[in-house]
Amino acid sequence: xxxxxxxxxxxxxxxxEAVTLDCTYDTSDPSYGLFWYKQxxxxxxxxxxxxxxxxxxxxxxxxxxxxxxxxxxxxNLVISASQLGDSxxxxxxxxxxRGYQKVTFxxxxxxxxxx
Amino acid sequence: GAVVSQHPSxxxxxxxxxxxxxxxxxxxxxxxxxxxRQFPKQSLMLMATSNEGSKATYEQGVEKDKFLIxxxxxxxxxxxxxxxxxxDSSFYICSARGGGLSSGxxxxxxxxxxxxxx
Numbered sequence: 001x002x003x004x005x006x007x008x009x010x011x012x013x014x015x016x017e018a019v020t021l022d023c024t025y026d027t028s029d030p031s032y033g034l035f036w037y038k039q040x041x042x043x044x045x046x047x048x049x050x051x052x053x054x055x056x057x058x059x060x061x062x063x064x065x066x067x068x069x070x071x072x073x074x075x076n077l078v079i080s081a082s083q084l085g086d087s088x089x090x091x092x093x094x095x096x097x098r099g100y101q102k103v104t105f106x107x108x109x110x111x112x113x114x115x
Numbered sequence: 116g117a118v119v120s121q122h123p124s125x126x127x128x129x130x131x132x133x134x135x136x137x138x139x140x141x142x143x144x145x146x147x148x149x150x151x152r153q154f155p156k157q158s159l160m161l162m163a164t165s166n167e168g169s170k171a172t173y174e175q176g177v178e179k180d181k182f183l184i185x186x187x188x189x190x191x192x193x194x195x196x197x198x199x200x201x202x203d204s205s206f207y208i209c210s211a212r213g214g215g216l217s218s219g220x221x222x223x224x225x226x227x228x229x230x231x232x233x
Contacts, residue, residue, distance in 0.1 A: 047223065
């Protein structure tokens, strides 16, 4: 079974500051993938970043970086230089390597960027 | 641009009627698609895994006869909510794994469909 835990229901960050959104996971799969998605109020799911369990380096995509600590089973998202448009729900998700490789989501963190 | 297209984005239907939601992968073939449901301010809950050419795999607690899933081709999966009731009102969203070596690890989502049953 897979489990994703996001312990921060809501976060505030000052514009232009960096913010870290926490995510821990649990799985028995030998390999897996970790994702972060952004969901604005419109409902669409926007892919931000991906980290494979065997990737040697932490993933980065523009202002987004994933702080992957395999031993701790954590995959925190770091957003640098926050912008007002970053205000949204953020979901951490994991895809296993068995069966249909379904994706399991965390409960999400609502980020609000303050001007 | 979008790689997974979902239609309709919003639909209102009368209680007791059925409504169909389409999910299309654009420019790639998706042998497997996933259907999720999201209640307000909650996370996405996987409803079922849609497999091209075979029966869908439903998650525990999801009624197969109420949420009919058809994956008729490698680019299209449909979710039909049969005999809809107000408690079925929700946000439904599909996803598919990206095609090709460069994007094979990415899961793309459709735009989602807001269903309101009145």
